[in-house]
Amino acid sequence: MRKCLALLLLIPGMVMAAGSNYPLDDVDIDLTDQASLQNGAKIFMNYCLGCHQMQYQRYQRTFNDLGIPEDLGQQYLQFTGEKVSDYITSPMPAEDAATWFGAPPPDLTLVARVRGPEWLFTYLRTFYAEEGKTFGVNNLVFPNVGMPHVLEPLQGTPRKQYNERMVDGSMQETNVFELVVDGNGALSPDEFDATMRDLVNFLEYTGEPSRLQSEAIGKKVLIFIVIFFVLAYLLKKEYWRDLK
Template sequence: MKKLIILLSLLMPMSVFAAGGNVHLDKANYDLTDKASLQNGAKLYMNYCLGCHQMQYQRYQRAFNDLDIPLELGQDNLQFTGEKPGDHIKNAMPAESAAAWFGAPPPDLTLVARVRGADWIYTYLRSFYADESRPFGVNNLVFPEVGMPHVLQELQGVPRKTLEQHMVDGQMVDRYVGLKSDGSGYMTPAEYDGAVLDLVNYLVYTGEPTRLESESIGRYVLLFLLVLLVLVYLLKKEYWRDVH
């Protein structure tokens, strides 16, 4: 019993980290077979995320090949500081400076989808809202007191909390009903949600680049085991026939 209690105490922080508290997480209906979505997600990541968040366990050329991005096109549009195609996806931000600016070095995002989950990322990127009390002027419903700016704000606009007045115990009180952009972004709400989903799709891919291949091989393995089961069963019957 003592060992079980210790094990549960170790697992509980991991579950909280993955779930992100009690905030409802929206479903991220990503599709790893959608190459156009993955390509757009890669473009968004390189333009809006890579400045702070490295992806040091992924190589440019691997991503180009997997996402059907021609090498020359990828180098011209997704590599900005003269890296070679075989280089890992890194940035030039010093860790010490990043810690001073943001309170902690921005984490590497190669495996973030496997750690946090696609639903968490999808909801998080759509949950920023204006908060003048914060250093970067924004806060986040999923990650309260977040230490990063809303880097996709030029796409979404400035999201603000929407409140409605309701009567409670004879008094009018404000109740939170959702977030609404001020319309200053380049995209409509539906377009922004689609862009975030593309970015999530790309992050899911980088977390496990061979996932589709592994799933395909897994189906063949299960089929082989099923056939083998039939053969072994027939062999067993033949072997024990004379005994019984």
């Protein structure tokens, strides 16, 4: 309990903290979409796990819930020789991470529950190049972000492109801008958005792995209560009829 409490307190003040009123985009979360969850797990293991970890989530639980055979999961989603029963931890030493980033990157087990899927979906898609920053990038959702754009090989390099308008006979830049990707990424814009949806879907799953099971049990409990209520009501009527 203390570890979970500490995590909730640390995440807002560290790498994933938000300090912007940038409008958030909707994202279609579907925890029954197993293909999406599997792809999200693959993206997390390949692009996020180098810095971040999920120290409250086990590989074995993840593979079983997502329908991934354990041998394939160990072959393609475990890279540092952990056991399938181990927690999902980052190979990066915490001391080195603190030196390089100013603070250890936060654990992401509960980040979707803390920040919300819309925040994550928008954050992952709004990095842009900016000279003078430590890692050469900034973020619209989290200004002065303290992490590199690790998904740049997939997205390409987004840049701010300011619109222009005629002022006193000459064209001048306005404060209105849009992010323009240079097209050197492995995915198209639509494909990248779909991939980020899968990643957020996976992060939403890890925030509450038993959610679908709990909802299924909850439905059964409600059905039981309704049936019990009907039987109890009929029994009451039968009992009081003899007392009249």
